[in-house]
Amino acid sequence: MSGLPLLDRVTLGDHVCWTVDDDAIRMQAIARFVRAGLRDRHRVLYCGDDPETVLEGLRRHGVDTRSALGAGDLDALTAEDSYLAGGSFDPAATVEIWHTAVTAARAAGYRGIRVVGDMTWASRRVPGAEHLSSYEANINHLVFADGFVAGVCAYDRRRFDPLYLRRLLWAHPGAAGSEMPFDPDSSLRMRRVRQPWGLRISGEADLSNRDALCAVVKHLFDEHPDVTVDVSGLRFADIAAARVLVDVAASGAGRLRLTGCAPNLLRLLDFHGASAVEALTVEA
Amino acid sequence: MTHRGLLYHDVAGFLSATVPFVRSAVENGDPVLVALPGHNLDLLRDALAGDRGRVDFADMTVTGRNPGRIIPGLLLRYAAEHPGKRVWFVGEPVWPGRSSVEYPACAAHEALVNTVFEGRDATFLCPYDASLLTSSAIADAWRTHPVMIDHGVRVPSPSFGDPVTTAGDFNIPLPPPPASATVLDYRRVPDLVRVRDLVRRQAGLVLTGDRLEEMILAAHELAANTIKHTTGPGRIAVWTEPGLFACQVDDTGHITDPLAGRVPPHPMLPSGRGLLLVNQICDLVRIHTGPSGTSIRTHLLT
Numbered sequence: 001m002s003g004l005p006l007l008d009r010v011t012l013g014d015h016v017c018w019t020v021d022d023d024a025i026r027m028q029a030i031a032r033f034v035r036a037g038l039r040d041r042h043r044v045l046y047c048g049d050d051p052e053t054v055l056e057g058l059r060r061h062g063v064d065t066r067s068a069l070g071a072g073d074l075d076a077l078t079a080e081d082s083y084l085a086g087g088s089f090d091p092a093a094t095v096e097i098w099h100t101a102v103t104a105a106r107a108a109g110y111r112g113i114r115v116v117g118d119m120t121w122a123s124r125r126v127p128g129a130e131h132l133s134s135y136e137a138n139i140n141h142l143v144f145a146d147g148f149v150a151g152v153c154a155y156d157r158r159r160f161d162p163l164y165l166r167r168l169l170w171a172h173p174g175a176a177g178s179e180m181p182f183d184p185d186s187s188l189r190m191r192r193v194r195q196p197w198g199l200r201i202s203g204e205a206d207l208s209n210r211d212a213l214c215a216v217v218k219h220l221f222d223e224h225p226d227v228t229v230d231v232s233g234l235r236f237a238d239i240a241a242a243r244v245l246v247d248v249a250a251s252g253a254g255r256l257r258l259t260g261c262a263p264n265l266l267r268l269l270d271f272h273g274a275s276a277v278e279a280l281t282v283e284a
Numbered sequence: 285m286t287h288r289g290l291l292y293h294d295v296a297g298f299l300s301a302t303v304p305f306v307r308s309a310v311e312n313g314d315p316v317l318v319a320l321p322g323h324n325l326d327l328l329r330d331a332l333a334g335d336r337g338r339v340d341f342a343d344m345t346v347t348g349r350n351p352g353r354i355i356p357g358l359l360l361r362y363a364a365e366h367p368g369k370r371v372w373f374v375g376e377p378v379w380p381g382r383s384s385v386e387y388p389a390c391a392a393h394e395a396l397v398n399t400v401f402e403g404r405d406a407t408f409l410c411p412y413d414a415s416l417l418t419s420s421a422i423a424d425a426w427r428t429h430p431v432m433i434d435h436g437v438r439v440p441s442p443s444f445g446d447p448v449t450t451a452g453d454f455n456i457p458l459p460p461p462p463a464s465a466t467v468l469d470y471r472r473v474p475d476l477v478r479v480r481d482l483v484r485r486q487a488g489l490v491l492t493g494d495r496l497e498e499m500i501l502a503a504h505e506l507a508a509n510t511i512k513h514t515t516g517p518g519r520i521a522v523w524t525e526p527g528l529f530a531c532q533v534d535d536t537g538h539i540t541d542p543l544a545g546r547v548p549p550h551p552m553l554p555s556g557r558g559l560l561l562v563n564q565i566c567d568l569v570r571i572h573t574g575p576s577g578t579s580i581r582t583h584l585l586t
Binding site: 166169170175177180204207236238240243247262263264267268273 | 498
């Protein structure tokens with residue numbers, strides 16, 4: 001297998017902000033990500049600029065695109081046929097595209113979906129693009145928390161303002177770069193759990209994924225008033241992450257039980273006054 | 285608020301002022317907290333042993349080891365536990381044996397007590413060991429207390445001045461980190477992982493368990509502040525000294541609030557608690573800040 005292992009550790013449920021500024025590295029990593037998806041019986045989607053060029057690149061990197069396209073295992077769409085299908089960027093309509101894709105892939109027996117989203121369209125003057133960072137944060141719970149979709153959002157560092165890119169980065173639970181592989185250990189993973197109802201959060205929660213955590217936690221009680229969040233896999237949480245957890249319990253929207261809290265998280269929860277929040281139960 | 289410095293020259297002088305102070309508090313039915321270094325804590329506790337009424341005690345060398353923690357972690361907390369009451373404190377944050385790196389943080393703390401408790405119903409007695417402390421430390425006590433008690437006589441301090449200005453006089457450069465320090469430059473959010481890894485590796489040589497995790501958290505919050513509040517890069521240096529692990533963060537920011545890290549922000553404000561947490565965790569937090577940049581040094585005892 002050729003190419004850099006930038007995206008090798010991305011699994012279903014991950015949502016990665018990939019800031020890449022080298023076209024050759026980009027193509028190699030995409031090919032590697034696509035090949036792994038086809039191997040794992042995932043449906044693979046590319047959405048963005050120049051799908052024909054990307055398909056050509058995949059062929060050069062040894063992907064049998066003709067049979068994958070023919071079997072429905074692979075699809076490549078322009079931004080205009082995906083993110084901008086209504087003529088502008090409509091976050092709700094885009095989420096609907098993903099939900100439809102999930103339903104179809106499940107019905108067809110796929111184990112999951114891998115999406116490479118080329119976000120270059122957002123660097124152009126597109127109506128609705130101002131909703132992009134909130135969309136990126138919200139799809140964490142709307143699309144990814146079920147653990148059926150893996151998404152890599154490719155942002156070309158040369159085309160985006162660094163400060164804007166930083167805000168987009170915060171909306172993703174994970175990150176990768178041209179030379180920095182996606183590392184699940186230092187990223188956040190948030191997966192829905194149905195018994196007991198809630199989430200499993202693992203990895204590291206810090207400034208780099210704060211908005212992603214906020215967005216998911218904000219919707220904790222949407223479907224159930226009693227929620228358990230298993231944080232035993234959370235290796236690191238910063239002061240802001242702990243605050244997000246205390247605040248949602250204090251909001252009155254439901255009862256939150258945190259299980260598997262590490263000593264540092266216990267300290268931070270206490271620091272934020274967790275013991276005074278009646279709707280919050282904290283367990284080591 | 286009253287904030288009095290007590291210059292004591294011997295045990296008798298120490299007890300002759302502190303015992304009546306505590307008894308007055310108890311007689312008034314007010315809460316009183318005695319925070320002293322161990323030997324003085326024992327002396328006063330023994331002297332009060334036969335008394336009725338409740339007195340709270342804390343070892344200042346533990347709870348007040350970091351002077352930046354005394355206001356939020358000890359004084360404000362105690363006051364909050366006794367709403368509507370006058371709170372009385374006997375506090376000795378400056379004891380013989382404080383190092384030259386620690387001392388400016390102690391003096392700044394004494395000055396800022398005046399600011400934080402202005403208009404509050406609180407009364408402080410701060411013993412200073414006049415027989416062992418340096419003359420400049422005694423002079424600083426006169427500068428940070430509006431009233432001093434010396435040889436049993438209560439006098440208004442002629443050198444007491446604006447507390448924030450006085451605290452600013454202790455905003456002085458830190459000695460440079462040693463050449464043996466391990467240094468890492470950081471600038472972007474993803475670099476925070478490298479900062480944590482560095483501290484885990486280096487502090488892991490001398491700290492274990494919860495203390496190690498706390499040091500990582502403190503260093504992370506300092507570096508995250510650089511990234512959140514400044515546009516420039518930051519540098520973290522870590523090293524060990526006998527009995528402690530040291531971590532210094534330098535950046536281009538300027539902390540303009542003299543009470544940063546000492547007073548909790550309004551509960552509704554979502555952020556601004558990083559320094560408060562670092563003060564809570566660390567055994568020393570020294571800050572040198574100005575328009576040209578900020579250095580924050582933290583110690584964790586090993």
